[in-house]
Amino acid sequence: MRSPKLSLCFLVFLASYGISCCLSLGDVCRPKEHAALFVFGDSLFDVGNNNYINTTADYQANYSPYGETFFKYPTGRFSDGRVLPDFIAEYAKLPLIPPYLFPGNQRYVDGVNFASAGAGALVETQQGLVIDLKTQLSYFRKVSKELRQQLGNAETTALLAKAVYLINIGVNDYEISLSENSSNSHTAKKHVEMVVGNLTSVIKGIHEAGGRKFAVFNLPAVGCVPLVKGLVNGSKGSCVEEASALPKLHNSVLEMELGKLKKELEGFKYSYVDYFSISFDVINNPSKYGLKEGDVASCGSRKHRGNNSCGGRRAVKDYELCENPNQYVFFDSLHPTQATHHIVSQLVWSGNQSIATPCNLKSLFQS
Ligand SMILES: *[C@@H]1O[C@H](CO)[C@@H](O)[C@H](O)[C@H]1NC(C)=O
Numbered sequence: 001m002r003s004p005k006l007s008l009c010f011l012v013f014l015a016s017y018g019i020s021c022c023l024s025l026g027d028v029c030r031p032k033e034h035a036a037l038f039v040f041g042d043s044l045f046d047v048g049n050n051n052y053i054n055t056t057a058d059y060q061a062n063y064s065p066y067g068e069t070f071f072k073y074p075t076g077r078f079s080d081g082r083v084l085p086d087f088i089a090e091y092a093k094l095p096l097i098p099p100y101l102f103p104g105n106q107r108y109v110d111g112v113n114f115a116s117a118g119a120g121a122l123v124e125t126q127q128g129l130v131i132d133l134k135t136q137l138s139y140f141r142k143v144s145k146e147l148r149q150q151l152g153n154a155e156t157t158a159l160l161a162k163a164v165y166l167i168n169i170g171v172n173d174y175e176i177s178l179s180e181n182s183s184n185s186h187t188a189k190k191h192v193e194m195v196v197g198n199l200t201s202v203i204k205g206i207h208e209a210g211g212r213k214f215a216v217f218n219l220p221a222v223g224c225v226p227l228v229k230g231l232v233n234g235s236k237g238s239c240v241e242e243a244s245a246l247p248k249l250h251n252s253v254l255e256m257e258l259g260k261l262k263k264e265l266e267g268f269k270y271s272y273v274d275y276f277s278i279s280f281d282v283i284n285n286p287s288k289y290g291l292k293e294g295d296v297a298s299c300g301s302r303k304h305r306g307n308n309s310c311g312g313r314r315a316v317k318d319y320e321l322c323e324n325p326n327q328y329v330f331f332d333s334l335h336p337t338q339a340t341h342h343i344v345s346q347l348v349w350s351g352n353q354s355i356a357t358p359c360n361l362k363s364l365f366q367s
């Protein structure tokens, strides 16, 4: 068996006779029906772009113990192992999708990942330290031009229309608020409109460049993460509801705007992923998902290990690390473990309408 790839491709060829499946691009076999994956967002989806920019340890995870479970070395992912785009790529029968800034990478036919830890939909968010969403869009435009040179116009247009655009952004555009009714003010509403407005204008930009299928995550239950629990003296386990008020407002505006885009944009398909409800449920009922600890992070210091000191490269140098992150919802004070990413990936891939509306990621890929 000189090439297992080739025989796999041959099977695909048999299964879809009449369609030539093996277009050779380099040494790689590419089925025509494959849908590429382009990823935009923040630390939840960053697979190492921030390793290649001038930033601080706050926005990087390229040191131990990040990566310890799966890769056995730090890759830049804010987790002990794989993150959601890695699992989605696997389910979609794609290889691992590399970070856009990975030196020397010129292969875009399976997609590429633009996400950057700390980034927001607003250019001002952590400006100068992250790759903001508008810049991520400009990188995507470069990629689409590069593809047109490599594959020609017709094939690129088909590839971009068939691809899925996975987006998670916005949590970094808000300050964590612990005060009651923080989402009721006029200023808060204007701010949310501005954040969602910038997100939808990037979606329109991707659509203009040829994208059609969008999977958009809403914001998580911010009041339930160890970092926020560590800021207050609440009883063990309870979420800080005030901190989730702005994310909830953001989510309701985002869902409405996606509905509008559906009417406005030609061929627009989407999946609105209710990451808020998923994260709330996994954190508060870990045993339902085969996990043990939803309240304390695997890695960090102080209460709930809520101080973001994992790895000892940020403000606080001392940190604790649990033995078995597989039992924890959170790896550091803000970011899920690989185990959680795996659970969430399965839910968003094939879950029902309580997880993703109007369709899940599997049907988006197959559409
Ligand atoms: C990176 O940022 C630091 C601090 O902001 C600055 O001193 C340094 O010159 C920058 N390096 C490059 C290569 O831009």
Ligand SMILES: *[C@@H]1O[C@H](CO)[C@@H](O)[C@H](O)[C@H]1NC(C)=O
Binding pocket: 180, 181
């Ligand atoms: C917050 O809003 C609730 C319901 O809208 C109201 O009952 C409560 O008095 C408000 N609290 C403050 C501090 O404004």
Ligand SMILES: *[C@@H]1O[C@H](CO)[C@@H](O)[C@H](O)[C@H]1NC(C)=O
Binding pocket: 122, 123, 124, 193, 194, 195, 196, 197, 198, 201
């Ligand atoms: C996007 O954000 C900028 C601030 O960075 C704001 O001035 C602009 O109005 C926003 N755009 C939309 C469409 O909301």
Ligand SMILES: *[C@@H]1O[C@H](CO)[C@@H](O)[C@H](O)[C@H]1NC(C)=O
Binding pocket: 231, 232, 233
């Ligand atoms: C939490 O409790 C400690 C002592 O138990 C107190 O010093 C601190 O001010 C409290 N913090 C908040 C935010 O209530």
Ligand SMILES: *[C@@H]1O[C@H](CO)[C@@H](O)[C@H](O)[C@H]1NC(C)=O
Binding pocket: 227, 230, 231, 306, 307, 308, 315, 316
């Ligand atoms: C972590 O601890 C440092 C030092 O006490 C403090 O400055 C920082 O605000 C803390 N961060 C969090 C998220 O609690």
Ligand SMILES: *[C@@H]1O[C@H](CO)[C@@H](O)[C@H](O)[C@H]1NC(C)=O
Binding pocket: 352, 353, 354
């Ligand atoms: C979705 O599935 C869950 C169980 O996974 C079930 O409790 C719920 O009723 C289902 N919701 C819908 C809208 O079908």
